[in-house]
Structure formats: structure tokens, C-alpha cells
Amino acid sequence: LKELEFIKYIKGKFRYRKPVVKGIGDDCAVVSRGKGTYGLFTADMLIEGIHFKKNTPPFFIGRKAMCVNISDIAAMGAKPEYALISVGASRKKGISYLKGISDGALAAAKKFNVSVIGGDTNASPVTVINVMMTGSVEKKNLITRSGARKGDCLFVTGVLGEGNKRHLTFTPRLREAGILARNFRISAMIDLSDGLSMDLNRLASESRVGARVYRSLIPVREYSERSIENAIYAGEDFELLFAASPRESRKIIKSISGKNGLNASLIGEVTGKSGGVRLVKEDGSSEELKPRGYSHF
């Protein structure tokens, strides 16, 4: 996992000065704005051949670049504000390709109330797009990756394992994150960009806890070995994984079953760090859930 190794290296190099509250290691960087508000910053880069195909229509490239950043902002319980878009594309693609990318990005920005305020276009041998996004959240509503405590319940929104089909058309869970941040005390949250195994390990590592996830509780479209494997390892679902105390969890579960309820499922629990991150199989035996999945390095 060279990406994790690199992040460790990078983290060691940084000394944040006030008012930086959180830097590398969460969905967004967090900066205090004084009074009761935090400002959030996040950036995600999508590259041809890695995050989309050579023949992916440009509209969906722009849309995805915007939505993955909205998902990062949502994962901290915040609302997006501004975005800057940098695009690199081959000279051969022409202006209609660039327009397609920006139309897709602007459509998503409009839907989720993001103000696109700048950007940059470049010639590039492969298509690459970077969106940087800011957000804001009331201090009391900020949710990080590092607040999970032993005894908490673990939930995910929606259905997992569909990233392969939906990674260009998914809906970032901004609405759900807002409901969670405003109505419940959520201990920790992360968006599932690289698969449950990778992102649960990230959340556990940042919170210095262990976790147990029950294979039979993982929400999939249709039950099969293959779909469970995809749910755990395949990534690009952009659903939310979150933890809450047993007391809050009872309220959350009530809300799930109610009308206009939250589309979420209980999948496991938070344990002590020494327990590690484990997957409990249908027969009750368990195995280590290694942070395997989509790694860029």
C-alpha cells in the first residue's frame, strides 16, 4: 500500500499552524473561520484510464469530478461552497470535448448548489481533471474520521458493490450526510471511495480503534459471493460509512425504518484497537479485513 506509506511520509513533514484544525488524513482539510464555523478544503484528480475510460463521454467526466468532491465534503457533515476546475485534454479533442466536461461539472454544481469560481485548461496527452472544493460546517456539526469509539455501531448508506456500474452517475450523499449531522451525534464518518475494506481501515486507523463487520449485514443489490466481494473490495460506491454510540444508534435505526427514513444499514460495531479490523463470516468465524482494494500505487 504505497499510497498509505506516502500519506504517512507526507503527514510527518507537515506542521500545521493555527487555524488549521485537520490536514492530510481526512476527507477534507479543516480550517477554523472563527465564530462557530469551520471552512473545509478538498481536491480530487481523475485521470483517463484510471477513473474513467478513453471513450467516456466528457459530460460524465465533468460530472464525476464534481461529485467525488461533493462526496468528500458531505462525509464531514458539511455543505459545499466553491469549486475550481482544472482540465487537461488533448489538442485533438477540440473545444466541444472541453465544453462537454464543463457542462457535466456545471450541471452537478448547480444541482448541489456549488459555485464554480475558477479553473484552468491545459493541453495534455491524456484527459485529466482536478476539482478543488471548499465547504463550510457549523463547528458542532463537523464529523471526522477519527471520532469512532469502542462500542459504537457501524452503518453504511445505500447499497454497496455497484461502483462499477454507477461510478459515473452516482448521487453524492449530501442529503443523507446533512440529516445525520443535524439530527444525530455521529462519532465518525468517511465516504466509500476505495471500497469498504480500505475505507473502514482508514476510519479505524484514524480513530485508533478496531472494528467488526458482519458479512451477512452488508447491503447488496442481489445476494451473491461476487456482489459481496465487490461491496467489500471494489470501491467507487461513494456511499457513507459512519459510526454512532449505541444510544444514538437506536435513534438512527428508528429513523431508518420510519417513513421518509434514512436509507442506511447497520453492518457492524467498533471494537478496541487490539481487536483489529475483522470480517465476521456467516458461520460466525472471522478473518482480518485487510485494507485491500483499489490502491493507486
Place this chain on the structure above:
Amino acid sequence: LKELEFIKYIKGKFRYRKPVVKGIGDDCAVVSRGKGTYGLFTADMLIEGIHFKKNTPPFFIGRKAMCVNISDIAAMGAKPEYALISVGASRKKGISYLKGISDGALAAAKKFNVSVIGGDTNASPVTVINVMMTGSVEKKNLITRSGARKGDCLFVTGVLGEGNKRHLTFTPRLREAGILARNFRISAMIDLSDGLSMDLNRLASESRVGARVYRSLIPVREYSERSIENAIYAGEDFELLFAASPRESRKIIKSISGKNGLNASLIGEVTGKSGGVRLVKEDGSSEELKPRGYSHF
């Protein structure tokens, strides 16, 4: 000039809501922070084969990515605050390559007092780096591209035409921009990333004015046809081009000639829009200075 065509398209699509003061079309986007401060946002993407070579040492890639953004912030009279770095590189390059890029970026960040608070790493067939940077400036000190007025004098800092040699090692003119913003009323400013011809046309277009630049006044290391051509068209100098009223210009010129003086040269004047953007040759005749130079599309 497809990039300009695209920027026009994109500008037409945007409706800014308060507190966005400036969006696409300047070095940075500008957002009011209330009280007396503007927040600035800018992003620049560098791509292998376009902005650096396949064999450019990674340290200099990271350094350049940071410095071009600092230059954009400086061009508005502001100070940089935070940066987010997104990097894409081949899996084959390994972790030492990524470390080299981040070491270069962090060295520049430290030197110019920028706080790197986040980022993203990805696999990519070619090396690509995007830095997004925020800055801040007192409202009264903000300098845009659009404030040049007929009769203003035009200046550039430093020496032009050296971009080819210095684009990996240049010093962003943050100190000079600070001196200008705090001590003089500067009507308009832009950093010279794409060459004098391109960037002067941008400044003139945003200010709705014309301009005359005197070929014999353009500061070059050693006078030759070739070096003057490079100064006008070659780009990547990252010096500052700025305009000031005749009254302010007298003060600026005094400061240039004084001890610890500003390293800047008077190169021409601002005219009415109908005059167009012109280059006055050594024999007194003049020609249109077309926005030719480094265009990515």
C-alpha cells in the same frame, strides 16, 4: 486561440452569487470575507511533456507547481495562505518520485509561508500535478486585471525572455507585488505566464483598453532579436506586468532608481480601446501585438 474561446464560453455559463466578487478571467477568483478582507482562490495544473519534461527531476516539478500558484496570488497583491496538492504519476516511478515532488512543493511552500493542508495521489500514465491555493488581501489592496485606464504607464518586473531557462527555478514576485500593493496605487496587474503578447492582451481586454509597448524598452538579459522575440512571445517568465497612473508612476520610477529599489522597468502606456494593443518598433513605426504565444489549445 481556443483557450480564450473556451474561457468566453465558460464565463457566459456562470452566474456568480454573492459574495463572489470575481470568477473566471483573472489570476484568481475573489470572494468577500466580510470586514476588510478578500479571500482568493487559484488552481494550476502542470503536465509532463507540456510544462516540464519526462526527465525533469521531481523536486523541480513540485517546486514549479507551487510557485506558479504563488505567482497568481502575488499578481493580485495578495498573500498566499493554504495549498492542496493533487499528483498523478506512473506506478513505475515509485514512492521516491512522489517524495521528490512533495519535497519540492513543501520547500517552496515553506519559503513563501504557504500552509499545505491536503492533497490527493493517483496512478497516471503521465505525471500531472495540480496545486490549488488560497490567499487573502485587504480589500483596499486588491489588484485586478481590469483596472487599467487610458494614460496609465505600463511596467514589468525583472528581465523577460528567460522562461525557457528559468521556468523550473524562478522566484515568484511575491515580495515585489507586496511592495507595489502596499505603497502605490496600482491600476491593474497580471503575472506573465504565457508571454507578454498574450498576457498584455488579457490585461487590455479585461480593462477594455488598448496599449502601446516600446520594443526598445523591454528588459532583456542581452539585447538581440531572438531575446526580444522570446520576451514578447515565449512565456513562463512569471514576472509581473502592471499599470499605474502617471502620478503614481512618477513615484514608482523614483523607487526603481533608489537604493533597495524595485526591480522594474517602464515599457509602455495604456491607450483607448480603439487603439488596440500595439508594439512600437525602434524606428517609431508600430504593428499590432497579437495575442500569440503559448496557447494550450
